[in-house]
Amino acid sequence: MSRLHIFLEAACERWVVRDFSDEHNHELVVPKLVEMLKSHKKMAEVDINQMNHMKEVGISMPNIFRSLASQCGGYENVNFTIKDMHNQVAKQKQQLPDDLDSAMAYLEKLTARDQNLFYSVEKGRDGVF
Known part of the structure; x- marks a missing residue:
């Protein structure tokens, strides 16, 4: 976590940086898990299309997720969750x-x-x- 101390210097009415540290005081995420951070999770268009096609023929979300994970070489290689899939379906319904x-x-x-x-x-x- 970065730290920044600033104060208002009354004489010149300007903000002045008193102290700045950009050293992290916590462990960083392991590189292979970075894609699971909320800021990095995004279903690719190809995954969305495949999910939609599988949904249309009656395949359940858990089975769709299992299939996508299998295609990627395992669950650890899928950068979204079943919840993300449900959110994508809800988003699509709102857009129609x-x-x-x-x-x-x-x-x-x-x-x-x-x-x-x-x-x-x-x-x-x-x-x-």
Whole structure:
């Protein structure tokens, strides 16, 4: 951990560095584990695509993770976790437009162009379209 001591010198109204040390006072991460740090964890696009294809045919996340680890030569060579995979799926779901919203926007656009077009929407008992 670095250490920096600064103070405000009142006479000239400037910040002055009094002491600086960039020596680490803790063990550094073993190089082979660096990829597991949050700042380094990222699923590669090829892994995301493969995960999506396997998910589409009904393969469970643990089995997908096991398969990806096998392809990489072991779990220690995978730089993401099953939790990261679930987070990626959730992220993808958030990026997809809602089908109903897309359909409604499309119909509104069509009715703006064609005044003879009419559509009606009813909500179900639960208040959902």
